[in-house]
Amino acid sequence: xxxxxxxxxxxxxxxxxxxxxxxxxxxxxxxxxxxxxxxxxxxxxxxxxxxxxxxxxxxxxxxxxxxxxxxxxxxxxxxxxxxxxxxxxxxxxxxxxxxxxxxxxxxxxxxxxxxxxx
Amino acid sequence: xxxxxxxxxxxxxxxxxxxxxxxxxxxxxxxxxxxxxxxxxxxxxxxxxxxxxxxxxxxxxxxxxxxxxxxxxxxxxxxxxxxxxxxxxxxxxxxxxxxxxxxxxxxxxxx
Numbered sequence: 001x002x003x004x005x006x007x008x009x010x011x012x013x014x015x016x017x018x019x020x021x022x023x024x025x026x027x028x029x030x031x032x033x034x035x036x037x038x039x040x041x042x043x044x045x046x047x048x049x050x051x052x053x054x055x056x057x058x059x060x061x062x063x064x065x066x067x068x069x070x071x072x073x074x075x076x077x078x079x080x081x082x083x084x085x086x087x088x089x090x091x092x093x094x095x096x097x098x099x100x101x102x103x104x105x106x107x108x109x110x111x112x113x114x115x116x117x118x
Numbered sequence: 119x120x121x122x123x124x125x126x127x128x129x130x131x132x133x134x135x136x137x138x139x140x141x142x143x144x145x146x147x148x149x150x151x152x153x154x155x156x157x158x159x160x161x162x163x164x165x166x167x168x169x170x171x172x173x174x175x176x177x178x179x180x181x182x183x184x185x186x187x188x189x190x191x192x193x194x195x196x197x198x199x200x201x202x203x204x205x206x207x208x209x210x211x212x213x214x215x216x217x218x219x220x221x222x223x224x225x226x227x228x229x
Binding site for chain 1: 149150152154159160161162163164167205207209215216217219220221222
């Protein structure tokens with residue numbers, strides 16, 4: 001049981017290059033998320049997918065696209081990378097999407113991808 | 119808008135010196151308040167979920183409490199291995215699937 005896995009772990013891009021960050025979870029969770037983490041700014045939500053087949057914008061979606069390939073996999077694409085996208089990217093998943101009185105909403109995170117755009 | 123503020127930004131303790139971290143929040147209809155631990159170069163690791171005011175959760179030297187406006191993470195007799203950044207997040211009723219994170223408290227426990 002690997003939990004949430006992300007590839008690659010590190011990446012260096014030149015301005016204008018494109019790349020896709022991959023994420024997979026084996027916990028049978030419905031919801032998946034992409035965050036970026038920058039010093040002093042905490043985790044900021046880029047996109048999320050409440051269930052297979054749906055995606056929605058988060059707080060900072062500009063410059064990114066996502067694909068929920070199936071229930072397990074959620075990818076993040078940078079079409080034309082910019083230096084402002086230098087960051088650490090985390091994927092997360094959680095087990096519930098409907099409103100609940102309690103239980104099961106916690107997120108589980110992957111190890112992160114450290115991206116540098118020159 | 120849902121908002122989370124953590125204080126202090128950084129905290130240095132001697133081994134055995136107990137203290138508390140604060141998480142103040144504003145949310146429409148709290149569905150959960152979450153504490154995470156993050157070690158350098160790693161993803162956040164889930165610690166606790168609190169759902170209603172008055173609730174408490176414990177794990178080893180950590181105890182999380184919740185009021186209507188804030189949560190505390192109490193660290194009793196910390197050890198150097200407790201050194202990490204502690205993150206707080208809330209999930210509200212208005213933005214159904216959006217978790218709002220604070221910027222964290224970096225804890226350093228000296229032997």
